[in-house]
Amino acid sequence: MHLFDEYYKNNNLLTRVDVRIKLILTFSLLVMVLCSNGIIFPLFIAMLCIVLCKFIDIPSRVMLIRFSEPLFIAAMLLFLKFFFTGHEPLFCVSIAGIDIVGYKDGLMEGIRLSSRIIGAVSLIALAGFSSPFTDIITGLSWFKIPSQFVDLLMITYRYIFVLFEDAGVIYNAQKNRLGYSSIRSGLSSFGTLSGELIIRAFDRSQITTQAMFQRGYTGNMPVGHSASFKINEVAIAVVIIFAAGVLWKIM
Amino acid sequence: MKKTVFKTACTALNNFKIHFFVLSAFIFLMLSGNAYAMHISEGILPFNWAVLWFVVAAPFVAYGLYKLKKLSSIDPSFKPLVGLVAAVVFIISCMPMPVPTAGTCSHPCGTGISAILLGPGLSVLVAAVALFIQALFLAHGGLSTLGANIVSMGIMGSFAGYITFKTLRGFNTNLFAAGFVAGLIADWATYLSTSVELASGIMGGSPFMPLFTKIIIAFVPTQLPLGILEGAITGGMVVLLYKKRPDLLIKMKVIKSVGGVANEA
Numbered sequence: 036m037h038l039f040d041e042y043y044k045n046n047n048l049l050t051r052v053d054v055r056i057k058l059i060l061t062f063s064l065l066v067m068v069l070c071s072n073g074i075i076f077p078l079f080i081a082m083l084c085i086v087l088c089k090f091i092d093i094p095s096r097v098m099l100i101r102f103s104e105p106l107f108i109a110a111m112l113l114f115l116k117f118f119f120t121g122h123e124p125l126f127c128v129s130i131a132g133i134d135i136v137g138y139k140d141g142l143m144e145g146i147r148l149s150s151r152i153i154g155a156v157s158l159i160a161l162a163g164f165s166s167p168f169t170d171i172i173t174g175l176s177w178f179k180i181p182s183q184f185v186d187l188l189m190i191t192y193r194y195i196f197v198l199f200e201d202a203g204v205i206y207n208a209q210k211n212r213l214g215y216s217s218i219r220s221g222l223s224s225f226g227t228l229s230g231e232l233i234i235r236a237f238d239r240s241q242i243t244t245q246a247m248f249q250r251g252y253t254g255n256m257p258v259g260h261s262a263s264f265k266i267n268e269v270a271i272a273v274v275i276i277f278a279a280g281v282l283w284k285i286m
Numbered sequence: 287m288k289k290t291v292f293k294t295a296c297t298a299l300n301n302f303k304i305h306f307f308v309l310s311a312f313i314f315l316m317l318s319g320n321a322y323a324m325h326i327s328e329g330i331l332p333f334n335w336a337v338l339w340f341v342v343a344a345p346f347v348a349y350g351l352y353k354l355k356k357l358s359s360i361d362p363s364f365k366p367l368v369g370l371v372a373a374v375v376f377i378i379s380c381m382p383m384p385v386p387t388a389g390t391c392s393h394p395c396g397t398g399i400s401a402i403l404l405g406p407g408l409s410v411l412v413a414a415v416a417l418f419i420q421a422l423f424l425a426h427g428g429l430s431t432l433g434a435n436i437v438s439m440g441i442m443g444s445f446a447g448y449i450t451f452k453t454l455r456g457f458n459t460n461l462f463a464a465g466f467v468a469g470l471i472a473d474w475a476t477y478l479s480t481s482v483e484l485a486s487g488i489m490g491g492s493p494f495m496p497l498f499t500k501i502i503i504a505f506v507p508t509q510l511p512l513g514i515l516e517g518a519i520t521g522g523m524v525v526l527l528y529k530k531r532p533d534l535l536i537k538m539k540v541i542k543s544v545g546g547v548a549n550e551a
């Protein structure tokens with residue numbers, strides 16, 4: 036797992052934009068991508084997002100890692116659609132007595148599906164890369180997401196790093212003692228690691244509660260207040276949504 | 287006669303197609319470093335299907351929130367506990383595990399153990415929180431597919447795991463066996479519902495069943511052994527907790543305390 040906090044440190048144009056504007060824009064464009072019937076609009080959005088990611092100095096390696104899983108899934112679905120769905124054969128090859136038929140309509144459907152995945156993933160990646168988690172939490176509170184859910188998000192996010200470090204220490208200790216040298220020992224080691232994490236989670240929850248009450252916790256986590264909207268940011272967002280809507284209609 | 291020959295030829299062709307499909311699925315899975323087969327990726331589901339799964343997931347998440355609020359008012363340490371278990375589920379479901387039959391890596395869900403410890407209502411919430419963070423920061427799953435992923439991993443995984451565990455414990459099955467089967471069923475229920483969601487979302491004009499079957503076959507090389515591995519890990523975790531911290535299992539009402547001593551039965 037790559038720790039995802041380190042890429043927000045850059046103070047740039049996109050990170051300075053109000054997170055609520057970014058969430059509204061992301062959601063609006065995501066709906067357009069999901070409702071898109073063509074391939075040009077999602078690919079256009081993907082290209083735009085990738086350019087913006089480069090603009091805020093996200094390393095190419097990090098982007099490749101982020102996109103590797105969705106790209107694999109997109110390729111798998113393209114393959115599935117091309118060879119196994121459709122009615123209009125594009126080609127037929129016989130290899131070792133097996134007829135492999137590729138369908139034209141299946142290929143088109145696969146490309147459409149893949150472009151939708153790439154477009155949607157790029158949007159969320161850009162939103163994630165350009166918004167610190169605490170800002171997203173503040174934004175979600177403004178959108179009236181239940182406070183219990185927001186509290187849980189904050190606690191979970193805080194302790195992922197702590198428990199991940201614990202897991203790393205246990206894992207390395209197990210690995211150095213050949214804990215993962217065979218499937219059987221690997222399973223046993225992984226079970227111990229997971230169980231140990233659960234025990235630490237229980238123990239930390241007690242300590243955390245005590246510490247939180249000492250710091251004035253009353254049952255709900257304090258969330259930062261959102262500043263009022265900036266007129267220029269709202270105007271730009273409206274223009275972007277309108278322009279994207281027009282492009283969506285045309286493409 | 288002609289009809290029989292034609293029928294045989296069609297069957298043979300279909301068999302070849304299935305062999306070709308299985309072979310291709312193996313090659314694809316072996317090529318990929320990590321087959322994160324459990325989460326539906328961002329953008330796969332069309333808008334209407336994405337909304338439908340959100341609607342299905344919403345009452346379960348609402349129930350989880352209600353239960354959390356109720357339990358937190360009795361014991362204030364409950365909210366941090368659920369948050370920390372969500373962090374553990376997040377970490378467990380990010381850890382690659384070797385799947386020998388496919389020559390690749392996949393990951394466990396972790397909802398089986400969270401359902402056993404916290405109950406299915408809160409386990410749905412745990413899955414929702416872990417999935418939300420994974421979608422936003424790791425491109426693992428997605429925001430538009432969050433509803434669908436909550437239904438498969440959170441609801442189906444948690445309820446299947448919890449019901450299995452409770453039923454087996456009702457028949458006095460030992461902790462490891464009950465945990466093993468609960469983990470196995472939770473994993474397979476997740477994979478089955480993911481297949482249903484995927485097939486219904488991407489079928490377009492094609493019929494549902496053939497596509498569903500193909501997706502199931504594609505998942506088999508990783509999810510079948512992974513379910514067994516997750517079962518073994520879940521069983522191992524429950525036993526480890528029983529040996530090291532039986533007080534936690536008593537607190538979470540997984541086992542009973544008889545005269546102040548943890549009683550496995």
